[in-house]
Amino acid sequence: MAFSTDPLDELVVPDGTEAKEVALETDGDVLVGSRSTIEFGVRGRNVIAGESVEFGGDIEAEGDCRLDMWCDVAENVLVGQDAYIGERVHIAGKLKVAGDLDIGDDVDIEEGFEANGWIVIRNPMPTIVFLFVYLKHLLLIGEEDTAQQLVSELVDDEDEEADEEPDAEPLVIPRNATVGDDAWRVSTPATIGDDCRLHGNVRAETIDVGADCNIFGSLRARGDVSVGRGTRIHGDLTTRDGDVVIDEDARILGDVSCQDLTLEPGAEVDGTIRADGEITMGTTEREQE
Structure with missing residues (x-):
């Protein structure tokens, strides 16, 4: 994959993905483009969403979870490692984080939150960081060493993972998509x-x-x-x-x-x-x- 390729210009459903009644489950990462609607929950390794993404159920991430500004989650967010919650995000349930929590301004978590690590209130995830995070995960499937090094410089949390090969291809949902029991609608x-x-x-x-x-x-x-x-x-x-x-x-x-x-x-x-x-x-x- 060329570095100039936009990773969100295609819907990619990796091997073994299963859409159950309440959640979309995959072994790898879940990458969701801005202004998309996921009508049920998602379960994956790392869950990363752009601006104004709507989730109709729980988010369960074994690793990190990154939600950009204006995201809306209808139920709980459960994170196995660190969470990065952008400003004006709304979570209708609880936020539970096993690691550190970076949280932006005006975040609404209706049933409260808890984190076992550090809690930092700031605007943690600008869009450019989100861009390079999912670029890194896709480019690791190939051998784009230059792109991997660039992403590692931009995202401190990923430094230790830069030389590791992912064990599963990510689930990629492009911008402005709708995913649900009724239909999967994309313009890509x-x-x-x-x-x-x-x-x-x-x-x-x-x-x-x-x-x-x-x-x-x-x-x-x-x-x-x-x-x-x-x-x-x-x-x-x-x-x-x-x-x-x-x-x-x-x-x-x-x-x-x-x-x-x-x-x-x-x-x-x-x-x-x-x-x-x-x-x-x-x-x-x-x-x-």
Whole structure:
């Protein structure tokens, strides 16, 4: 990934992510762009949110939690290490921090807060710091040593982690997104990893779904859509101007509408197929012989 690339220009759902009834759970970090709405809680390693993000449930962070100004949390915030709460943040429940707490002006915590470490009242997380924090986590997936050093200089708390390789890719929700049981709506491309279980219709510029996923909703995109091996889409698959590729043993439990359609061996479509262009049926090695 080039250093100039904006990490929040795509919805990225890492392998193994599961959307449960009350929370979106992932093994890695959760990075949320400004002015997004998450209609349930989130659970992850580090949770980092930009300005004016709304959470509809608890935030549970094994590591650090960073909330920029004007964020709103409908329930509790539970943090395993340090917390950085920007000015005018509203938390409807409790704030519990196992480590240090940096907290800005005019923060409203309805049920009180507690921290086992130092408590500092200031404006702890300007937007530029937030930018480089999530840049660092994404760039560590590659080998961008210069970017890692720059981020480490800007964010003191991350110095000890600069040479460590993360054990899980972060969940990235772009700016102005809406994520909930009803729909995942973004104006960017969307990439969903392997072995994910999500509820809600996915709306994006393009959609790439990995292998062995269960998506309980429809897929709709302006551009291309690909569905990985063994994945189940419990709804329609529609693209306005793009092509669709459905990999081996994947199944669409609804209609498919696209330009060109490629069906690999074992792929199934239970509903009606509407393709303005070509329909290509893949063949197995035995059939080729």
